[in-house]
Amino acid sequence: MTSASIAPWLSTSRWPTVPIRYVAKLGTGHTPSRNVPEYWENCTVPWVTLADVWQLRDGTVDVIKDTKEKISQLGLANSSAVKYPAGTVILSRTASVGFSAILGADMATTQDFATWTCGPRLDRRYLLHALRAMASDLKRVAAGSTHKTIYMPDIEQLRIPLPSLDEQRRIADFVDGATKAVDSLVAATGRQFALLDAKLLEFLRVMTTSGGTTELSSTGVPWMPKMASGWTLHKLSRIFATGSGTTPRSDNPAYFDGPYGWVNTADLRDSVIFRTGRTVTTEALRVHSALKVYRPEALIVAMYGATVGRVGVLDSDACVNQACCVLYRPTGMRVKYLFHWFVAHRSEIMSLASGGGQPNISQELVRSFRVPAPDLAGQDCLLADIDRYTERIGVERAHLAARMKLLGERRQALITAAVTGQIDVSTARGIEV
Template sequence: MSLLQTPDNWNSELLENLLVHIIGGDWGKAPDHQEKDYQAVACIRGSEFRNWSNESGRTAVLRKVKASSLDKRSLLPGDILLEISGGGPDQPVGRTVLIDQAVLDQFHTPVIGTNFLRLLRPSAALDQRFLNKYLELFYSSGEVVKYQGGSNNLRNLKFKEYSQISVPVPPLAEQKVIADKLDTLLAQVETTKARLERVPQILKRFRQSVLAAAVSGRLTEEWRDLNSVSITDWVALTVGDVATVATGKTPSRKEPKYWEDGDVPWLTSASTGAIYTDSAEQFVTKRAVDECSLKVFPPGTLLLAMYGEGKTRGQVTELRLSATCNQACAAVTADEQKILRSYLKLRLLENYEETRKAAAGGAQPNLNLNKVRAISISVPDKEEQTEIVRRVDQLFAHADRIEQQVNNALARVNNLTQSILAKAFRGELTEQWRKDNPELISGENSAEALLERIKAERATVASKSRRRKAKA
């Protein structure tokens, strides 16, 4: 059954019957393999698919395969590589890429696909771009999920069933028009998407510049002039001067009495990824709090990650619940007589990169409580602190609105690709073209005649293959 309703002059055919060559890939041997009948190749993997529109597979790895294997698997312009193994819960298997001459010209060796891919060689009578775009639509529509097997972490495409999907077949001239239109329209979509995807990074730099202006006094320079306040009134202190800094610990996992049916939130450095924390994934018992001398920190405490993988170290969150924590976190409690908690939080957020640099250690550098206490902070009077926090909140709210609008626009752009592909394969992009060019979609130019030519080509290829096997 066809995925879409198509025009009357179109036909449909099983995918398998539109291909003249189908074969699995080959991972071969390491590039330093020395056997005589092995040849160097560039091997395209599923990982190359992720950024194909920008890189065209240029990160393919060097391997060696047998000459007899290469003879059957060397890629040609117009070939389609189909992912048959990989994927996962959020990414079904079944992505495709189209090989063109530009892809092959990047390498000084023949190019093949790995054993997690399958080579599909469409009939020369088809526009290969058209077929690949249809397979992209089939994938993005979610239909491909029906042809999957395997576990959540590694999915396999049931290729025998997949090869029986119905593919719309317009006349060749119309295929070319559709492919050209899609090349143009989807390139415009990708350009728009790329521009939108740059905005969050711009907003990240904007927020960081706002924080820097806030804690240096630049953000309230005019306010001080209006209120006869001098920047020299700011006092140079450290976090340890204006807050208490403590940490937590991890009760023994071997003691069920510390963990089973616990109801005291216990946080790790993973919780510092959000500006506020109002829930916990792990809990300890009141007995653990008492026997392990755990400190329960009140709402308003600032948690700073002293160590953790990736970008975690240096992150800051504000508690909106009472909780204890492990030894990877510094719990910073502001002395409200000396400093506003919200102003202290701005300084810790602004100091993220410097905090990370202050860490010492080997493969996973760590901070310690003394280094957190030593973080410098310039403190204005409470009235200016309040004004600084108000202005930062206002500017951040504006940035948040922009980011939400960008995310909404990105969602629409992502849906636009699917919409354009669906219109193309319903024949809507070429409706007027068909009216203007009846001679290009009838008689010898019809879809029916095209399928007969494909059938003849497949028969010729099959005959040659049988003769080669007989000689062998």
């Protein structure tokens, strides 16, 4: 694959382009054998892995100062791993393709990264910005069905514009200032997203406990002390049928790829469940007595792990695994009303979870929840108000999302224009752009 096919915009550069490996020493990393325990004892060498890419996803972190894992000096000496000097520029080339940073200390990397140790003609900050300019191009051309990869022969072909060293430094200073200004707007927009979410959550809390009235009575529930006078406190076990499910044995392909969706807690995102990652067959239902098909509009509640208290509403017939509690066939309460109640009170529900590393709530606890609600006509009125409010919040979120997209495009365009010389950085300051 040629450099032109990877990043065609390089043809607009004011300066000649060169393969990066001509001006920086190209390398990669390695993983010491996991079968030799001695290689994983007394680990002191910082070791960059894909687990560290989260730091780089928004492009605001230029220097990696710490790593999740380390390797030992023995493992380093008995593998193809290399400890690169501080200032080396790295690029993720497998799975999470196209993320780059500068090493803040002497570090090794896995084979999922390409590395460049800059020579005297190349400024490392300029190289970092040049790599970020082509990040979207690298993602586009990455190959592979399971894990996308930029292979080392293609890495060897990567080219960058090469102005003078002084010009590189001016470009790096300009990009730092310009992107900092954009990043401050991105951060402010992120805070607006959070405020909208908090605003909606408080509205749902009010609507599902008091309906907005100031005439309140006691519920007797410590974490939900008040409800609207005249409402009824419903125990879920009395107004909903409850159930759960199981996980079919994964070693039998006859149990999967069938007509019924199979829901686990990862599918619960406080929304309607339109589709799931796996499906099960009638054979799985026949063999596993705990596996049942639930009808649309059943409410699914996560009982285990980080998703405790999250909910989803079935859009089609589906089964669930044992980590889910199902509430169905309601009497006296709309499923959608209960859905909003769970969303509004998730933090309180999480506080009731037991267990340390794996928090959980039981089906009996879910069945014991008491939910305040008006009669069905009153619930329908509240749901209409919630729908209108949610729609307004959705419009505001869409505007913010459009702003985020434009800011991202602006950031990328600034970097690309700077490294190709389309912006005269000698007369422009990043903060003013």
